[in-house]
Amino acid sequence: MSTKKNIVALRQKKAIVEMGGGEKAIEKQLAMGKLPARERILALLDNKSFHEYDLFVEHEERNFGMDQKKLAGDGVITGTGTINGKPVCIYAQDFTVMGGSLGLKHARKITKIMDHALKMKIPCIGINDSGGARIQEGIGALAGYGEIFYRNTMASGVIPQISVILGPCAGGAVYSPALTDFVFVVENISKMFITGPNVIETVLGEKISQEDLGGARIHAEITGNAHFYALSEQECFKQIKDLLALLPQNNEEAAKTVTPKEPKTRKNIEDIIPASPKQPYDVRDVIKSLVDESHFMEVHELWAANIVVGFGRMGGETVGFVANQPLYLAGVLDCDASDKAARFIRFCDSFNIPIITLEDMPGYLPGVDQEHAGVIRHGAKVLYAYSEATVPKITIILRKAYGGGYIAMNSRHLGADFVFAWPSAEIAVMGPEGAANIIFKKEIEEAEDKDAMREIKVQEYIDKFANPYVAASKGFIDAVIEPGETRGVLLHSLSMSKKKHDYRPAKKHGIPPF
Amino acid sequence: MEEREEQFVDFAVTARKYKTRLTAKYKQRKPWVSPSAYEIQSFIPGTVIKIFVQEGQIVKEGEPLLILEAMKMQNRIDMPFTAKIKRIEIAEGERVAKDTLMIELENITVE
Numbered sequence: 001m002s003t004k005k006n007i008v009a010l011r012q013k014k015a016i017v018e019m020g021g022g023e024k025a026i027e028k029q030l031a032m033g034k035l036p037a038r039e040r041i042l043a044l045l046d047n048k049s050f051h052e053y054d055l056f057v058e059h060e061e062r063n064f065g066m067d068q069k070k071l072a073g074d075g076v077i078t079g080t081g082t083i084n085g086k087p088v089c090i091y092a093q094d095f096t097v098m099g100g101s102l103g104l105k106h107a108r109k110i111t112k113i114m115d116h117a118l119k120m121k122i123p124c125i126g127i128n129d130s131g132g133a134r135i136q137e138g139i140g141a142l143a144g145y146g147e148i149f150y151r152n153t154m155a156s157g158v159i160p161q162i163s164v165i166l167g168p169c170a171g172g173a174v175y176s177p178a179l180t181d182f183v184f185v186v187e188n189i190s191k192m193f194i195t196g197p198n199v200i201e202t203v204l205g206e207k208i209s210q211e212d213l214g215g216a217r218i219h220a221e222i223t224g225n226a227h228f229y230a231l232s233e234q235e236c237f238k239q240i241k242d243l244l245a246l247l248p249q250n251n252e253e254a255a256k257t258v259t260p261k262e263p264k265t266r267k268n269i270e271d272i273i274p275a276s277p278k279q280p281y282d283v284r285d286v287i288k289s290l291v292d293e294s295h296f297m298e299v300h301e302l303w304a305a306n307i308v309v310g311f312g313r314m315g316g317e318t319v320g321f322v323a324n325q326p327l328y329l330a331g332v333l334d335c336d337a338s339d340k341a342a343r344f345i346r347f348c349d350s351f352n353i354p355i356i357t358l359e360d361m362p363g364y365l366p367g368v369d370q371e372h373a374g375v376i377r378h379g380a381k382v383l384y385a386y387s388e389a390t391v392p393k394i395t396i397i398l399r400k401a402y403g404g405g406y407i408a409m410n411s412r413h414l415g416a417d418f419v420f421a422w423p424s425a426e427i428a429v430m431g432p433e434g435a436a437n438i439i440f441k442k443e444i445e446e447a448e449d450k451d452a453m454r455e456i457k458v459q460e461y462i463d464k465f466a467n468p469y470v471a472a473s474k475g476f477i478d479a480v481i482e483p484g485e486t487r488g489v490l491l492h493s494l495s496m497s498k499k500k501h502d503y504r505p506a507k508k509h510g511i512p513p514f
Numbered sequence: 515m516e517e518r519e520e521q522f523v524d525f526a527v528t529a530r531k532y533k534t535r536l537t538a539k540y541k542q543r544k545p546w547v548s549p550s551a552y553e554i555q556s557f558i559p560g561t562v563i564k565i566f567v568q569e570g571q572i573v574k575e576g577e578p579l580l581i582l583e584a585m586k587m588q589n590r591i592d593m594p595f596t597a598k599i600k601r602i603e604i605a606e607g608e609r610v611a612k613d614t615l616m617i618e619l620e621n622i623t624v625e
Contacts, residue, residue, distance in 0.1 A: 206611065221538055327534065329536065368546035369544070
């Protein structure tokens, strides 16, 4: 009898806390086009897999009337569950409870589930929807943020960490997502900034909306803080599930192998690339004609579009692609593209994902803005990331491989395991026009018809050097292959590399040019 | 096919031009302007608290020009070299963005 009473009491207690900030606050949340926190978790996890912890945790603040305030779950829901049948740790901030503000206990619930994720070696997903630090708790809130950042760093490279921005995420709160591997944003819902529009207007008199300052599109396209952009929460959850399906659970495992499938595209791979090296094409069409089922999950699709990075499967196993994109900015490397590629390479290397590089680039982006933005130190990150990586590394040179770009894009010299070139490849110190202008400067200047002589000399250079055979004669590339052979060559190279073990000098850690 | 062509622009990388698209961020970039020693610009966004000089006045190197309050700090901006104040583009109490021209100087021949 008394046990039954206890059970009823438990159910009542749970029901109260599970209402979060109450009906009115939930209505407000829905009016903003946002799902309540618990519904978000349930939508993301496999059906009936969610188990919640720390439901009854309460804050201990006594100042500013906080002793009179009960905050359901202290504004955050934490627990474990499965996605695609694989375990994950998850937390979701509840905006209906005091604006999802972060106090010490709220943070400790998060750090507890993060510690759990790291010990169990399973991915950790954080759903952010918070007004920021709970000011009443003062430095207690700051301590909470710091303890989260510390754990983000400890877990980095050990378990995949995913941040989902489904509401405001401002001030110190932004740095947890920034430390995680993948940040998901949703149009009209996500807002991220260090200082909000109010502060900016007070200090500068500049009026800007939250959306224009740090909305989803801005972070997906301009800042690069977000890796995935969706138009709705549902679309965002689907992206997360798709991504996790391609990733291993931790750095000691490989991603799940699925049944190998042939690419779907019927387009002939050699027809994708225009004959003229000056004409653009979409390198994603090449990737799609190489990967299983033509399924390619692009990361950072909108930001630094001049390089393409993302995941696909080859022979049923996850691989990472890094590909110059001639469709945008002629596929040059610049500060942003370098950061994007370097970070992706390091993720793949941490999580045992082989890297396939598709190269077609004319060099680095010229310009004062690039030089002053530090294209030297940014570009160096690519060299560092490729050199450091010990996962299987395969390069296919599709067309242009000029100068520093040739070296940077996983060349043999940076430790590539296999380097192949299509017959359309031009592996040279620079573009033919530039090279001819320097090498034949005297001949061109002394000629009566300078332009005609320049044209002759450019053609001479093209005939002699704008091909893959000079590099092949030096052994810098392993084979010149027909485009149609590429998938077969890649599958073979990958199967040869399965037990790859590469040694690196013992060190605490390297010092990449951050 | 022709419509597709129209989306592409000529994009020069070293000695060759490529047909390609531009990114939103690339279009937003600001052209570089050579800085002038005769233009005192705000190095940080803030509020002009006090101006110590007047137009036409000759000010010696190291003398204070104005106080720019930013991030709760009062920054004293000093004269970089002896010169004449040609124009003052700001007023006390005014908020200025970063890299705003505040004071323009004019060269004087030192006897």
